[in-house]
Amino acid sequence: MDISLYIHYPFCLRKCLYCAFNSVEEPPCSPEEYTEALLREMEIRARTMVHECTAVTLYFGGGTPSLLSPSLVGRIVEAAAAHFSLRADAEITLECNPGTVDRQRLGSYRAVGINRLSLGVQSFDDGMLRRLGRIHTSREAIDAFMLAREAGFTNLGIDLIHSLPGQTPAMWERELLRARDLSPEHISVYGLSVEEGTPFAVLEKKGELSLPGEDDYVRMFELSAEVLCSGGFEHYEISNFARPGFRSRHNTGYWKRIPCQGLGAGAHSFMPEPAYGVRYANPEKVEEYLEALENGDLPCSEQRTLSRQEAMAEKMFLGLRMIEGVNLHSFEAEFGLSFQEAYGAACADLFTAGLLETRDGFLRLSPRGLLLSNQVFFRFL
Numbered sequence: 001m002d003i004s005l006y007i008h009y010p011f012c013l014r015k016c017l018y019c020a021f022n023s024v025e026e027p028p029c030s031p032e033e034y035t036e037a038l039l040r041e042m043e044i045r046a047r048t049m050v051h052e053c054t055a056v057t058l059y060f061g062g063g064t065p066s067l068l069s070p071s072l073v074g075r076i077v078e079a080a081a082a083h084f085s086l087r088a089d090a091e092i093t094l095e096c097n098p099g100t101v102d103r104q105r106l107g108s109y110r111a112v113g114i115n116r117l118s119l120g121v122q123s124f125d126d127g128m129l130r131r132l133g134r135i136h137t138s139r140e141a142i143d144a145f146m147l148a149r150e151a152g153f154t155n156l157g158i159d160l161i162h163s164l165p166g167q168t169p170a171m172w173e174r175e176l177l178r179a180r181d182l183s184p185e186h187i188s189v190y191g192l193s194v195e196e197g198t199p200f201a202v203l204e205k206k207g208e209l210s211l212p213g214e215d216d217y218v219r220m221f222e223l224s225a226e227v228l229c230s231g232g233f234e235h236y237e238i239s240n241f242a243r244p245g246f247r248s249r250h251n252t253g254y255w256k257r258i259p260c261q262g263l264g265a266g267a268h269s270f271m272p273e274p275a276y277g278v279r280y281a282n283p284e285k286v287e288e289y290l291e292a293l294e295n296g297d298l299p300c301s302e303q304r305t306l307s308r309q310e311a312m313a314e315k316m317f318l319g320l321r322m323i324e325g326v327n328l329h330s331f332e333a334e335f336g337l338s339f340q341e342a343y344g345a346a347c348a349d350l351f352t353a354g355l356l357e358t359r360d361g362f363l364r365l366s367p368r369g370l371l372l373s374n375q376v377f378f379r380f381l
């Protein structure tokens, strides 16, 4: 069985003001101790797998996994090869904060097997980066990109955020052009969403966060596709653009419901069996995660076996994130009923409103549907 492996490294030098990811500034253990726990978890998970597995992608996310030394990253890559038969041509990605790397470190990551970097640039505007609480400047992000190229990385991604406080469509267009000029293989663009429990949420409640209005948000979303597609990128998922042949294999697996084993505090997993699949998650708190492994237990905090209804809904709202949409033939083959039978009545008005369309056997979001995707996804829940 082909699977994806995800490694969560839940530590950051400083928490960004908008961040709701599972990450903390003060690790309760050393990187070495955390890595030992990851390796222990990997060994137990591999031993208890029902099927023989081959890992086709390995993804280091966080948090800030570029705080892990190259030698520790290398140990995890080696363990993935030993326990999950990591394929020789596997896509091995490391999320990289530009404020944490230099020439030597990037070269060492390449040497231990990382073949794709996802650089968290977020903005090329230093004032905006300070506002977001990022630890790096625009210059450092550009330097990290250049140094990664020199280190031999031929698959580089850049992450940007739009609809930031005080940002206008003209400012966003400049951000896109600067990203495009660097010629990465991949660009992800996310609209800022203010999450409960973050400093940004507090500022918003106090009326101290001047976010762009809806029209500007829409314009920035549209500009992303206009600027990047005219520069040779394919728009392949709501928030993701790639040069031909450089789509993120790991994330595509997620949208296509490929089995994924997550490892580390708060990591999520999906396995296609039993029944219509099972989703489970590790405890988010690092202390709980470590304690479970010290006791020889698997660190599982929740587990849910999917019903046919839930699996069908996932197939729709994950698959529709991709521009190509959902293959209706494969939907019917998997669930034994057609899309029309399952959702025809519930979705009729989405076709009438021009949010959904079918073409060549695929159901997909229309350009307007991409903007209002949450409204469409809600229909499947």
Ligand code: SF4
Binding pocket: 011, 012, 014, 015, 016, 019, 020, 021, 023, 062, 063, 064, 097, 120
């Ligand atoms: S670096 Fe990433 S994970 Fe860490 S606080 Fe900032 S946004 Fe969150």
